[in-house]
Amino acid sequence: MSLKGYKDLPEGGVIPERGNSVLYKTGEWRSMKPVYYPEGCVHCLLCWAFCPEPAIKVENGRMLGIDYDHCKGCGICARECPRKEKALQMVRE
Ligand code: SF4
């Protein structure tokens, strides 16, 4: 990824287009990551509700896994998961 210089950035830090946060792969910052074990998951979606990123993949009310492009590795999902020993565990990258 090439980095922009300050002359290339919009004045005043204005965000010129909506929804551009999805383009930034915040997962590149991560030093820890959650590992999902679907067999232990009860699909309560607390991990989705607490995740500060759009990093918990959900379809039809069911947890599908982690979007590692956008997961920062903060560990909130694993902390809040009621089945943390069986469904979500943090490991080093
Ligand atoms: S919080 Fe845990 S049990 Fe609930 S959906 Fe997420 S992984 Fe599954």
Ligand code: SF4
């Ligand atoms: S570690 Fe943090 S950013 Fe990654 S899925 Fe869990 S709550 Fe979301």
